[in-house]
Amino acid sequence: xxxxxxxxxxxxxxxxxxxxxxxxxxxxxxxxxxxxxxxxxxxxxxxxxxxxxxxxxxxxxxxxxxxxxxxxxxxxxxxxxxxxxxxxxxxxxxxxxxxxxxxxxxxxxxxxxxxxxxxxxxxxxxxxxxxxxxxxxxxxxxxxxxxxxxxxxxxxxxxxxxxxxxxxxxx
Amino acid sequence: xxxxxxxxxxxxxxxxxxxxxxxxxxxxxxxxxxxxxxxxxxxxxxxxxxxxxxxxxxxxxxxxxxxxxxxxxxxxxxxxxxxxxxxxxxxxxxxxxxxxxxxxxxxxxxxxxxxxxxxxxxxxxxxxxxxxxxxxxxxxxxxxxxxxxxxxxxxxxxxxxxxxxxxxxxxxxxxxxxxxxxxxxxxxxxxxxxxxxxxxxxxxxxxxxxxxxxxxxxxxxxxxxxxxxxxxxxxxxxxxxxxxxxxxxxxxxxxxxxxxxxxxxxxxxxxxxxxxxxxxxxxxxxxxxxxxxxxxxxxxxxxxxxxxxxxxxxxxxxxxxxxxxxxxxxxxxxxxxxxxxxxxxxxxxxxxxxxxxxxxxxxxxxxxxxxxxxxxxxxxxxxxxxxxxxxxxxxxxxxxxxxxxxxxxxxxxxxxxx
Numbered sequence: 001x002x003x004x005x006x007x008x009x010x011x012x013x014x015x016x017x018x019x020x021x022x023x024x025x026x027x028x029x030x031x032x033x034x035x036x037x038x039x040x041x042x043x044x045x046x047x048x049x050x051x052x053x054x055x056x057x058x059x060x061x062x063x064x065x066x067x068x069x070x071x072x073x074x075x076x077x078x079x080x081x082x083x084x085x086x087x088x089x090x091x092x093x094x095x096x097x098x099x100x101x102x103x104x105x106x107x108x109x110x111x112x113x114x115x116x117x118x119x120x121x122x123x124x125x126x127x128x129x130x131x132x133x134x135x136x137x138x139x140x141x142x143x144x145x146x147x148x149x150x151x152x153x154x155x156x157x158x159x160x161x162x163x164x165x166x167x168x169x170x171x
Numbered sequence: 172x173x174x175x176x177x178x179x180x181x182x183x184x185x186x187x188x189x190x191x192x193x194x195x196x197x198x199x200x201x202x203x204x205x206x207x208x209x210x211x212x213x214x215x216x217x218x219x220x221x222x223x224x225x226x227x228x229x230x231x232x233x234x235x236x237x238x239x240x241x242x243x244x245x246x247x248x249x250x251x252x253x254x255x256x257x258x259x260x261x262x263x264x265x266x267x268x269x270x271x272x273x274x275x276x277x278x279x280x281x282x283x284x285x286x287x288x289x290x291x292x293x294x295x296x297x298x299x300x301x302x303x304x305x306x307x308x309x310x311x312x313x314x315x316x317x318x319x320x321x322x323x324x325x326x327x328x329x330x331x332x333x334x335x336x337x338x339x340x341x342x343x344x345x346x347x348x349x350x351x352x353x354x355x356x357x358x359x360x361x362x363x364x365x366x367x368x369x370x371x372x373x374x375x376x377x378x379x380x381x382x383x384x385x386x387x388x389x390x391x392x393x394x395x396x397x398x399x400x401x402x403x404x405x406x407x408x409x410x411x412x413x414x415x416x417x418x419x420x421x422x423x424x425x426x427x428x429x430x431x432x433x434x435x436x437x438x439x440x441x442x443x444x445x446x447x448x449x450x451x452x453x454x455x456x457x458x459x460x461x462x463x464x465x466x467x468x469x470x471x472x473x474x475x476x477x478x479x480x481x482x483x484x485x486x487x488x489x490x491x492x493x494x495x496x497x498x499x500x501x502x503x504x505x506x507x508x509x510x511x512x513x514x515x516x517x518x519x520x521x522x523x524x525x526x527x528x529x530x531x532x533x534x535x536x537x538x539x540x541x542x543x544x545x546x547x548x549x550x551x552x553x554x555x556x557x558x559x560x561x562x563x564x565x566x567x568x569x570x571x572x573x574x575x576x577x578x579x580x581x582x583x584x585x586x587x588x589x
Contacts, residue, residue, distance in 0.1 A: 015357050015446055019554040023561075024533040028207050028237050028245055030214070043556035063358035066391065067554060068533075069293040071309040092362050092393055093293060097309040150195055150323045164315040165219045 001130040001156070004104070006055035006083040007123045008137075011044070012116055016060050017067035018094070020044045027070050036072050037079030054081040057126060059115055061087065065094025074101045083128060086135070088112045099151045100160035104130055111135050111142035173421025175329040176396050177364035180304045180418060184287045192326050192425075199321045201286030201303075202229050202263075205313050206272045207236040208291055210248035213255040215314035224259045225320030231281055232256065233265040233272040238528035240267075241536035270501025270527040273297040273385065273469040278503050280410035284399045285418045287324075289316055294469050294551065296388045300380035301407065302399035302417055304364070307388065327364045327393050328427040331420075334369040336435035341588030343479070344379030345471060345549065345570035347371065348386045349440040351432060353450025361391035363427065366420060371434055372397060377406045378473040385470050386551055389447040439586050442568040445555040453573055453585045461567075462544040463558075464489070464578040466522070467498030468532045471549035471571050474507045480575035481508075481516040483586070489521035490581030496538045497522045498530040520578075534559030540566075547583060549574050 022036065023043050031039075041048035052058075058077070064087035065073060074097045077085065084104030098105040106128065114137075115121035127136040133146035147155050157163035174182075178190060185196040205212055209232045216224075224230055232252060240246040249267065256264040265275050273294055276282055284302035288295060291313040298305030308322070316322055334347065365387050367380075375383070380397045387395030397403075399417035407415075439453040466472070466480050477499060489495045497517050499505040505527050508514045514524060523538075531538040532550040539559025540546055546558055546566045553566035569577075572586040 017552075017554045019534075019552070019557050023556055025535050025539075025559055027533070028210075028248055028535060030211055030244075030248070043561040063361065063391065066357055067293065067552060069291060069295075069307045069309050071311060074309075089358065089361065091358070091391055093307050093309065096312070100309055100311045160311045160315050161215055161219055164318055168219060168221050168318060 004055050004083040004128045006057055006126060007053065008057045008059045008086070008115065008121060008126055009051055010115060010121045011058060011060040014061035015063045015066050018065055018070050018073040019067055021065065021073040022070060022076050027072060033075050033079030035079070036076040040076040040080060049080055052080050052082060055083040057083045057086050059086045059112060059121070061112065062089045064090050066091040069093050071097045071101065074098050074103050077103055086111060099147065099155050102155050102159040104128070106135070106144045108135060108142050108144040111137070114142065172425055173423035175364065175424045175426065176366050176398065176418060176420040177304055177329055177394065178326055180285055180287065181324060181326050183285060183418065190326050192328055194326050195323055196326065197321045198287050198324050200229070200289045200316065201283045202231050202276070202281055202288050203313060203316045204231045204272055204276055204288060204290035204292065204295060206233055206292060207248055208310055209255065210251040212291060212310045212314045213251060215311055216317050219314060219318050221318040224261070224317045227260040228262050230261050230317060231263040231276055232261060233269055233275045234267045235271045235528045236533065237535055238267045238526055268502060268526055270504065271469045271472065271529055274472070274500035274504065277301060278410065278501055280407070280412055283411060283413065284403065284415045289313070289322065293388050294385050296392060296395050297381050297385040297469060299384040299394050299396040300377065301403055302396060304394045304396065305384065306394050327362055329364045329366055330360060331366050331368060331426045331429045333429065333431045334367065334371040334434060335431070336371060336433040338371070338434040338437055339588060341439055341572065341586045342434065342437055343570040343572060344375055344382045346437060346440040347434055348383045349442055349450050349568065350437055352386060352390050352448050353440070355390045357389065357446055357448040358391045360387065363392055365392045365395040367395065367397045373400065376475060377402055378475045382470055389551060439570065439573055441573065441583070442553055444553050444565040444567065447551070447553060447568065453569060453583065456567070456583050457585055459583045460545065461493055461547045461577060461582055463538065463540060463546040464493060464495040464574050465531060465538065465546055465548035465550060466495065466571060466574055467500065467530055468550040469500065470551045472498055472500030472504065474504050476549065476571040477504070477508050477513050477517065478511065479571045481513040483572060483575035484520040484578065485516050487520055487579045489578045493578060493581045495520070495522040495578045496525065496530060498525045499527045501527045531558050540564045547574055547577055
């Protein structure tokens, strides 16, 4: 996995739920990831997606992605070609969906606290090394636990769809 | 060291003789649940290139999230699903009108105690009410399960939640579980398997147990289980057509936490906007005007819930200017409620009776809010925008009794029990 350089967008809240990330009214419309991207965080802030450039990260508090199983709350960030999500913690189902869709999800309470302590951390540059588990920001290094085992295998295949496709082909 | 219930269930369904907490193992489910999202799942499934589904009898699909379909796109989803069902010979398909997936699955005898139920819906935790492990997954994982018939799980740690005491007669399981979520918090049980036990749980009806396990998703739980007892056996009799072997936690099992609650003095509870763990006594918010009252969902749309509401609303009227939406959880529930005169009472009171389905719970159709409106609902989520509109709307969550009594006054009202 390559290093990712992008900017962070700060949502200084806990429990950012999947309804806020991707509104329920769109969940039964079949859209492309790019179309989903344009719905990202719409109920949190109108046109939020316009802030996000390729490789940018969302940074938020605890229990990010709580609520529904809706995978579009992950896929919308893939549609925006986001670098991933950095949070203090994730809901179990969001974390699992993210691995299955190969969206980088990073648990680093230390880094989030560092950013939250600032008056304005919005748009700060970061460089993330997913292999080593390191976030570089303002010359400081923040460690996180990289994926391992089964989760890493799925992520490295490009997600569970590709992983299962390969498994079926080998059967 | 003894084993927890989830540990034993995962062990049994992984084919291993021993699994440890924290270990990653592959698990074979007894059934894989999905709903209207099966249209999207079927596309992902076919892209994976399988020739067939692993077992057409273990795939369960019920149409409930957009029923009846509010527009042609949603109707198309349903027709894609019907085609898929035909093509792959899926036996457990329940079309529009049968009810909400989490209600229909147990009604049709498809939840087997001690088995693993994977579901492409976050409230799959509901099936723990029958001593099974109900574990939510996403759409891609459901597609993969349809193809392979197994997926990986980490054996979770467990909480033991012991509930004792005899509550006052105005208290229902919804009040109790809201209180517990308020104490544990929205992420207090993340990755955790929650075992409910205690004298209050022992006496709880099957419906109450489903409410408990359903709402455990709102404290982050991976699953929630109530061990099999006489109440479970009575429900499963004449439904589940096979022998089952109940499993129980060992007495010396190790729990990450043991939490005790006493419900003797509990007052009616309510979750305020916009988080489910934002729980307080109903009396604290009494008097708030309500536009939409919503009685239904996988949390509280069962006969006992509608019956409670009907008793309160008998001979009364929903306050002019407010609406009462009623969504029975299934056809079986609707028929029972017709037989018992519950539907008549609710209609006479001014309630709007709808097809058994999810309704406006997820904000997609069937009674969504207008800007500046406030709802009081028996559902499970009150997130901003949850009921279809985020412009200055609010959703409060409470018991069927609280919703019914409040509907008479058009404002949040404490149910006193008479």
